[in-house]
Each structure stands twice: as C-alpha cells, then as structure tokens.
Amino acid sequence: MAPLVVCVGLTTIDVVQQVVELPRANAKIVAHGLRVDVGGPAANAARVAAALGCQVRLVTALGGSDLADLARNRLDGIEIVDVAPADHQVPVSTVLVTPDGARAVVSRNATGLTQQTLPSSEIVRDADVVLHDGHLVDASTALAALSASPIHLLDGGSWKPGLQMLLPSLDVAVVSADFALPGHSPEQALDDLAGYGIPRLARTHGAQPVVYAVAERPGELPVPDVKAVDTTGAGDVLHGALAAHLAEGLGFVEALRQAIDLASRSVTGRGVLAWHPVRTPSAPSRSTTPTTP
Template sequence: MSRALFIGRSVLDVVSLVEDFPGPDGKIKALSNELMSGGSALNAAVVFAHLSGTATLASSLGAPSLMHDFVIADLESRRIQIRDICNDPNYQIPFSSVVSTRSLGTRMIVNGSGDECSLFNDCADLFTHDFDLIQLDQYERPFVEKYYDDIKAFAGPVILDGGSWKDCSPDFLRLADIPIVSEVFCQNDARAFADMCTDLGLTRWAITRGANGVLWRDGDNSGEIPSVPVSAVDTMGAGDIFHGAFCYTFCETGNFVQALNAANQIAAKSCEGSGTRSWMDA
C-alpha cells in the first residue's frame, strides 16, 4: 500500500456557498453552510487516503479545544494517521472563512490570524518511516526549517504544492524534487519558472492553470494536459485535491504524466459539487 507524509498547516474552514458575491455592505442568504477541517496538506492527505493510500499528516494541532477535537475526529474518520508536531499549549488551530459562488464557481478566502507554531514535539523519528514520498505545502515553516536536513536526506521524492509565491518559496523549492505549482506561483510567467527549475537542477515540474490545463516537463520531454470540461459549482480545494490524487497515482505507478492526468480528472470532478468532500461522499 502506498504511504506518504504530508507536512502542512491545518485549519478549520467555515464555508458558505452563495449564488453570487454580495456587494459592499450587502447581504446574501447562503445556499449552504458547512464547517470542515482544511488546509492544503490536510486536504491532500484526505484524498490520498480516500484513494486507498496510507496518509500521515504532520501538522500543528495544539492544545485540546472544540476546534482541535473537531479536526482530530474528522481526520480519524478519514483514516489519516495524525502527528501533532506542536508543543505550544497556547497554539490554536486557525479559522479560515470561505465564501464560494455557484454562479461563477469562484471563491473568496479570509485566512485566520496568528503565527505558526514554533515550539515542537520531537519528530526526528518521523523521517525514519518507510514513506514513498513527502509533500510540503509551504506552511509549518519553522518545523520545516528545524528538520530541513532530514527532509533533504529523504530517499524518495519530495513534492512541493506551490499555491502562491511566498518569501519562503525559494527555500521550499530547494527542498523539492517535483514542484507542482499554480500559475499564481509563477510571478512572471511559465518560462521564468522553468528557468528557475533548471537553475535548481529540477527536471520534473508542472504548472496547474485551472481552465487552461496543466503544463509539464519531465527531463527532455514536455507537454500540456488540457482541462476537463465540467459544470463547476465550487473550485474550493481543487488544487489540494489535485496534489493528493497526484501523490497517490505517482506512488502507485511511478509515471509522472499518468499521475498528472489522473489528478487533472479527479480535481475537475471535485468542482462539480460544493466543498472539498462532496465528490468523495457522492
């Protein structure tokens, strides 16, 4: 069975689906409301487990609270192996407010306030486990810095989920073997990102571009995967779902382009329902 370690931030998402965004000072009635655990690495781990892999999530969960207990119960129900890396009794899982529109299939996200955890449990043994790959999501930066050498020494591939460019992105790119990033991550254009990967010795990478499909390079080969036509209701978490599906298929097949194709199909399917889980439960 494929086994993967996902390192990243966990949040509690308060999600509202509306027909259209309200204007300034406006009000609108939600078509649905949902409370769910979220975060890029968390969502990818859930997808990996849903597709029959064994997923371990290393994330800051903090002291017991209603938020903590909700996230733990959700992860356990999805068969995620949990490793709470945070040893700060004052740390609280952040809230994230999400409003998605049915008419446009777009969303607005307000991330929670608060700093990342900087006091950690001893997790050195985590990197001695027999994982097939590690995925990073550019969060839990103090933890990644602490175990930078362990991640760098990992024998399998390290996948980077680059949703947007951050100050820490160069450091995460230097850890990655396969960066799979959104077009928002590419500050200038795809060519500049390709040149950056070449400078870092990265021969496999992909850029997800939503309705414009996926660009990829694998050594001397490159190509484009067209988008999958769907009637999008909600694109929330589609990138996270793409990464979880890619990681699972890549573990199973070892075929980079095949894994990208599978991820492209699954991420598109997820947009036909609201939230990040409805496609799994349908």
C-alpha cells in the first residue's frame, strides 16, 4: 500500500498572469499569458505528493461556493477534509510572473476563516507524514496533539500567529529565507527552532544552497542551476516532495536532496505539476466533514 501523507493548511484559487514587468502605481498593463489553478501551500504540496505516488489527505478550508467546487475538481484523487463552514469563501490569489520567473502575490490567505471544525484523530491515525503550512494552526495543533506517531513536518514560509503552540510537536521544519520568530531575525531561525526541540531543520534561500541541521549537526545541499520560467509554488513542490520521500522511508538528508532537485525542475515550467508527465485521470476527489475529537 502506498504511504499516506496528510497535508494541513491553505487552499486558494490562483489567477496567474505573465507580465513583462510589475505595474507601477495607477498603471495598466497587458498580460501575455493567463492560468487559473488551485493553489496554496498545503494544496500544492498535496498535489505533488499524490503525483509521486502517495495516498494524500488534505485538511483545508473550502466551504460551499462555486470556487470551492473548482478547487475540488482540481484536487482530483485527493481526499479532502473540509474544516470550513458552508458560507466560507475560498481565497483568491493574484499572482504576477515576470519573464525571469520572479513573482508577486496578493492574497487574503486564511484570514477570512472565522471558524473551523477541528478534525478527529482518525484523520492522522494511519499517516506516515503530516505536513503543516501553519495557515490552519488550530487544526494543526489539534492533530499534532492527537497523534505523535507520524512525522510532523512544518512548511515555514512565514511566521503565523499561534505557531509557537505547534513547534514543540514537530519532527522536521523547513523554512524560507523570510521565516523568523517574532522579534528575531531570519538568520536566527534554525537556532530558534532547535530551541523548541525540533531535531531536523532546513532553511531555503532561492537559488542559494539549502542549509540544514540534523541533531544540531550542520550541512549544506546545493541547488541545481536551472533557467527559471516561473518560481510560483517552488517551495510547495519542495515540501510536498519532502513529505512524500520521508513517507517512503528515506532519511532526511536524502529526502531533502531529492526534494530540492524536483523543486528546481519545477521552476523550468509553469505550474507546480509542470515537471510531471501527463497522467491518466485519477478518481475524483471526495470530501468529508470532520468531527470534533
């Protein structure tokens, strides 16, 4: 049986437009390309883990809108546990991508979610890895407290309020160059996270080498030199691939190495699955409503 990865966090609808340059104030520009797709760190990571052959369960906030239906259609083959009320509106992210692959993003993220139903322990009972992006920190903290048997992995794109409650339950944290604990600098992030007892840590920094530490022993992994077309979601690809490889039983450093390679390949095309060959259609996603433990 394929390993099970549970991803907990944000789903968005991404409207991605290719532009020559970012607009200045009060300017209007014409895009030369458009893509509408599902996005969000947890949802993207879930799609990547599924493409790598894992069973995937996504704990997220969708609600009952037409945009939620669009998201469900794009999350084919992934079991969805929806913690949002029916009137919740899936956030829309506006993404502008320039020819060098750089991007600017505007999104409400999960700030519009006023209430959520906490998932039950059944959600993670058979999981091999649980990935948390921090956007649904209440759900993440509840699941981490219910089950210590899976590997709990943090996608630390940025600091989220309440994240300090989740950190002591983590086994792995991979953070961006912008991640910092309140009142601290990003350069202190790995030391700060080690202070919470997290034994396996890494920090990405774009095309620069990935710095990691295992039981406080440091190391570096190179990032392949590629021509970037679109860096949107590259970190999500890395985290989804890392979760999949850890679930398969690879050691942290080798799993991280392979995840870095896949994330680098992903920026040479458009979309988080541009690296993946065309797949035969999988079964439609199915949604469940969680029950409070």
